[in-house]
Amino acid sequence: MPEKSGAEILIDGLIEQGVDTVFGYPGGAVLPIYDALFQQKKIKHVLVRHEAGAAHAAEGYARSTGKPGVVLVTSGPGATNAVTGIADAFLDSIPLVVITGQVSTLLIGTDAFQEADTVGITRHCSKHNYLVKDPAELAATVREAFAIATRGRPGPVVIDIPKNVQVATAPTDIKSKAAQRFHPAGEAEYALINKAVELLANAKAPILYTGGGIINSGPDASAALRELAELSGAPVTSTLMGLGAYPASGEAWLGMLGMHGTYEANMAMNQCDVMLCLGARFDDRITGRLDAFSPDSIKIHVDIDRSSINKTVRVDLPIVADVGTAIRQMIDVWKGRKVKPQPLTEWWAKVKGWRAVECLNYPASKAEIMPQFAIERLYAATKDKSPIITTEVGQHQMWAAQHFHFEGPNKWLTSGGLGTMGYGMPAAIGAQMGNPDALVIDIAGEASIQMNIQEMGTATQYRLPIKVFILNNEWMGMVRQWQELTYESRYSESYSDSLPDFVALAEAYGWKGIRCDDPAKLDEAIAEMLAYDGPVMFDCRVSKKANCFPMIPSGAAHTEMILHSDEVSGTMDDEAKALV
Amino acid sequence: MHIKEELAERHVLTLTVDNEAGTLARIAGMFTSRGYNIDSLTVADISEDHATSRITIVTKGPPPVIDQIIAQCERLVPVHKVTDLTEAGPHVERELALVKVSGAGDQRVEAMRLADIYRARVIDATVNSFIFEITGGPDKIDTFVTLMREVGLVEVGRTGIVGLMRGSGAS
Ligand SMILES: Cc1ncc(C[n+]2csc(CCOP(=O)(O)OP(=O)(O)O)c2C)c(N)n1
Numbered sequence: 001m002p003e004k005s006g007a008e009i010l011i012d013g014l015i016e017q018g019v020d021t022v023f024g025y026p027g028g029a030v031l032p033i034y035d036a037l038f039q040q041k042k043i044k045h046v047l048v049r050h051e052a053g054a055a056h057a058a059e060g061y062a063r064s065t066g067k068p069g070v071v072l073v074t075s076g077p078g079a080t081n082a083v084t085g086i087a088d089a090f091l092d093s094i095p096l097v098v099i100t101g102q103v104s105t106l107l108i109g110t111d112a113f114q115e116a117d118t119v120g121i122t123r124h125c126s127k128h129n130y131l132v133k134d135p136a137e138l139a140a141t142v143r144e145a146f147a148i149a150t151r152g153r154p155g156p157v158v159i160d161i162p163k164n165v166q167v168a169t170a171p172t173d174i175k176s177k178a179a180q181r182f183h184p185a186g187e188a189e190y191a192l193i194n195k196a197v198e199l200l201a202n203a204k205a206p207i208l209y210t211g212g213g214i215i216n217s218g219p220d221a222s223a224a225l226r227e228l229a230e231l232s233g234a235p236v237t238s239t240l241m242g243l244g245a246y247p248a249s250g251e252a253w254l255g256m257l258g259m260h261g262t263y264e265a266n267m268a269m270n271q272c273d274v275m276l277c278l279g280a281r282f283d284d285r286i287t288g289r290l291d292a293f294s295p296d297s298i299k300i301h302v303d304i305d306r307s308s309i310n311k312t313v314r315v316d317l318p319i320v321a322d323v324g325t326a327i328r329q330m331i332d333v334w335k336g337r338k339v340k341p342q343p344l345t346e347w348w349a350k351v352k353g354w355r356a357v358e359c360l361n362y363p364a365s366k367a368e369i370m371p372q373f374a375i376e377r378l379y380a381a382t383k384d385k386s387p388i389i390t391t392e393v394g395q396h397q398m399w400a401a402q403h404f405h406f407e408g409p410n411k412w413l414t415s416g417g418l419g420t421m422g423y424g425m426p427a428a429i430g431a432q433m434g435n436p437d438a439l440v441i442d443i444a445g446e447a448s449i450q451m452n453i454q455e456m457g458t459a460t461q462y463r464l465p466i467k468v469f470i471l472n473n474e475w476m477g478m479v480r481q482w483q484e485l486t487y488e489s490r491y492s493e494s495y496s497d498s499l500p501d502f503v504a505l506a507e508a509y510g511w512k513g514i515r516c517d518d519p520a521k522l523d524e525a526i527a528e529m530l531a532y533d534g535p536v537m538f539d540c541r542v543s544k545k546a547n548c549f550p551m552i553p554s555g556a557a558h559t560e561m562i563l564h565s566d567e568v569s570g571t572m573d574d575e576a577k578a579l580v
Numbered sequence: 581m582h583i584k585e586e587l588a589e590r591h592v593l594t595l596t597v598d599n600e601a602g603t604l605a606r607i608a609g610m611f612t613s614r615g616y617n618i619d620s621l622t623v624a625d626i627s628e629d630h631a632t633s634r635i636t637i638v639t640k641g642p643p644p645v646i647d648q649i650i651a652q653c654e655r656l657v658p659v660h661k662v663t664d665l666t667e668a669g670p671h672v673e674r675e676l677a678l679v680k681v682s683g684a685g686d687q688r689v690e691a692m693r694l695a696d697i698y699r700a701r702v703i704d705a706t707v708n709s710f711i712f713e714i715t716g717g718p719d720k721i722d723t724f725v726t727l728m729r730e731v732g733l734v735e736v737g738r739t740g741i742v743g744l745m746r747g748s749g750a751s
Pocket residue numbers: 392393394395396397419420421444445446447448449471473475476477478479496
């Protein structure tokens with residue numbers, strides 16, 4: 001039988017999985033793989049500037065295309081640099097396959113040059129990981145890794161390959177089947193679906209609380225959600241990760257819920273009588289104080305991961321299933337039985353009352369650009385282009401979630417679970433690679449953008465016309481906001497001092513740089529950004545002191561929402577301080 | 581402010597897992613990283629082809645935490661089956677301990693007498709020491725060890741618990 005090297009078997013395995021793009025960075029322990037890459041044409045390699053960038057770019061690629069993202073990095077520092085992205089993908093359930101080089105099997109455990117225990121380090125921030133010690137195992141390992149990364153609740157899988165395993169040869173037994181030991185949930189039991197439909201149909205105040213699971217389940221799940229919302233007449237809210245699954249222009253849309261969610265979404269969660277949670281996980285950013293969370297509702301929870309059920313909130317009807325399939329089943333039962341929902345006029349009247357609060361209003365200004373205004377104008381200028389939006393982490397991220405509106409899935413890429421500053425630009429690069437014709441914009445903060453600013457070079461090299469729209473408030477705004485709320489405005493290390501000149505920086509990298517600090521000129525400047533055929537860094541100088549509201553302070557109930565900055569108190573008790 | 585703790589229950593879990601490198605680290609590490617307790621843990625290869633191992637874990641936690649522990653174990657790729665013996669109904673638990681005592685005269689006689697009552701076997705003896713081997717439920721072994729403290733306990737080695745469901749069913 002013909003033999004191939006481990007490196008070649010790996011490349012064959014990637015091609016077999018339909019991989020067309022790999023984000024990576026070379027080094028000693030992956031040179032054989034890089035050489036095999038060099039000698040083929042099917043896979044394009046994107047050279048990042050830092051391995052964290054590779055992992056986030058792969059996340060952006062995955063989230064925007066629905067395909068797994070692939071990362072290739074060297075041993076030791078290459079692998080440790082990628083860990084943040086792996087952990088990020090783990091918390092946000094993003095399918096990644098991360099290939100790391102390792103020192104030769106003969107050297108493992110000897111503190112060899114560039115040796116790190118990659119499998120040990122990533123064990124608890126990956127869905128699964130492997131140390132492959134024999135090239136004959138590689139083909140099956142790659143197949144299983146892709147199956148695990150993409151099926152069930154998606155997540156990152158790490159394959160650590162020692163250098164001698166890349167060089168050694170093995171028979172090209174490419175047809176060997178992957179071990180079938182991974183059995184994700186699929187359909188729900190019909191008894192549970194019937195029960196769920198019954199509860200929903202008899203509800204007087206139902207709500208659909210949706211999350212990133214719907215995006216992960218695929219576009220069909222989003223389509224099914226729209227249909228279920230229509231049939232049931234229930235209002236719909238979503239977590240940060242689920243934005244776009246239900247269209248923001250849809251009548252049932254309440255906006256995002258949770259810490260910086262809308263008043264109507266949080267009040268409706270609090271007062272509903274039946275809550276149908278679809279692919280969300282009752283995260284602490286969503287629930288606020290647990291004992292006050294939606295106290296009188298019957299809770300139905302559909303999740304593909306059994307461990308998400310009853311983790312923080314006890315539910316009445318758990319359904320372990322793929323959320324898209326389960327929604328489709330509910331629709332079938334609903335239509336088959338010609339179910340008539342309760343009239344929800346009273347419930348909607350309440351919702352209308354909450355909506356009238358207009359919680360997203362903010363003090364307008366003619367003198368300076370309000371950050372919310374900047375997002376609104378960016379949205380107005382781009383909504384017809386169906387852009388892909390990535391973000392960094394902070395106030396700007398929350399303002400983007402509140403004031404940018406999404407009509408479809410896979411358009412909103414943000415680091416929700418881990419909250420990783422520095423995610424947005426590499427994610428935009430990955431998204432642009434996967435969607436060459438799309439308009440891709442990273443809504444950034446001036447502090448976050450500096451965490452992976454080196455990736456500007458990657459965008460230049462591959463001529464990726466991404467737009468980085470920095471809401472520059474000269475502060476780590478979100479940190480400052482918490483310091484105002486909790487620590488009597490003692491601004492400990494939250495000022496963004498010594499900022500670079502972002503326009504000059506853009507030019508240094510061969511980008512276009514634009515600066516704007518005048519609300520009257522903003523539209524024009526945004527138009528200039530959009531008209532430019534290449535990467536643009538937009539330094540949008542916004543109000544320095546604006547804060548993000550509404551806000552449920554940590555440890556507070558949904559009903560204790562702060563709507564405006566004049567309600568902000570200066571200090572908190574220790575119980576509240578201890579909650580992040 | 582004080583850190584609150586909830587009332588914990590003791591549960592015996594058995595896991596059927598792939599016998600491959602890293603499985604034990606994956607499970608034990610998951611317990612540590614999520615803040616779960618492990619009172620004891622035993623592993624042994626149990627299948628003819630050496631492909632499968634059985635792990636018995638004794639853990640403590642409030643019921644919702646136990647439920648999470650089981651779900652988190654099931655989420656691991658090499659874990660095929662998790663059974664909560666404590667919930668599953670009647671089951672047996674056994675542990676083996678080796679207990680060394682040293683002493684002379686009355687103390688030595690008393691140690692022998694107690695060992696006899698507890699059906700511990702002598703597996704090593706010198707003029708001034710014994711090693712007893714005792715098997716039983718964890719309570720029996722705890723009691724025996726406590727008694728041995730009075731009569732010259734030197735050291736103890738315990739295997740941790742293994743358990744099976746009573747009757748013909750498999751866990
Ligand atoms: C890697 C990382 N380090 C620290 C934090 C904590 N953190 C959250 S938001 C924030 C400030 C972000 O500032 P900026 O990017 O300017 O955004 P703004 O809040 O001002 O919009 C910090 C430091 C984080 N989320 N990620």
